[in-house]
Amino acid sequence: MAAACEFEAEVLAAAMESRWPEGAEPQLREHVSTCGVCSEAALVACTIGGDRDTLRPAGAIPDSGRVWYLAQLRARREAIAAADRPITIVQTMALACATGLLGACFGATSGWFQATVERLTALVASHALLAAGTVVLVLLLPVAIYVAIQQEGTGTISGGRRPAG
Ligand SMILES: [Zn+2]
Numbered sequence: 001m002a003a004a005c006e007f008e009a010e011v012l013a014a015a016m017e018s019r020w021p022e023g024a025e026p027q028l029r030e031h032v033s034t035c036g037v038c039s040e041a042a043l044v045a046c047t048i049g050g051d052r053d054t055l056r057p058a059g060a061i062p063d064s065g066r067v068w069y070l071a072q073l074r075a076r077r078e079a080i081a082a083a084d085r086p087i088t089i090v091q092t093m094a095l096a097c098a099t100g101l102l103g104a105c106f107g108a109t110s111g112w113f114q115a116t117v118e119r120l121t122a123l124v125a126s127h128a129l130l131a132a133g134t135v136v137l138v139l140l141l142p143v144a145i146y147v148a149i150q151q152e153g154t155g156t157i158s159g160g161r162r163p164a165g
Pocket of ligand 1: 007008032038
């Protein structure tokens with residue numbers, strides 16, 4: 001690292017205050033023309049200062065009242081969302097509990113429902129192979145339809161051409 005020069009701080013101050021080289025003392029300018037450390041410091045400081053002056057108008061700072069208003073809106077929205085989350089969870093759990101309770105009461109008290117369930121169970125037990133086939137069909141039919149729609153979308157079925165001859 002190059003040795004520091006005693007005038008480096010003065011050169012930097014002049015450059016940062018935008019008075020380099022015209023506004024600086026003649027002795028300082030003469031020193032900088034002979035000192036490598038100070039000439040580098042002046043070059044770097046002037047470059048950074050020029051960039052700062054160039055970029056300052058580009059960054060439009062919004063009105064402080066608008067920033068405050070938008071921050072208040074955002075804080076309110078986040079508070080409402082944070083308060084709504086547990087309420088939604090509790091409502092969902094209450095609905096699930098009520099549905100389960102209603103179903104249990106209906107199943108325990110309805111005679112025709114119990115008889116229907118017993119008949120269905122006996123029917124499924126006596127026709128196990130048919131029931132299994134129906135279940136497989138019900139599960140596979142949506143998949144087959146989905147695959148057919150996908151292939152139609154890419155044009156492999158509807159856009160297919162017959163070979164000539
Ligand atoms: Zn120097």
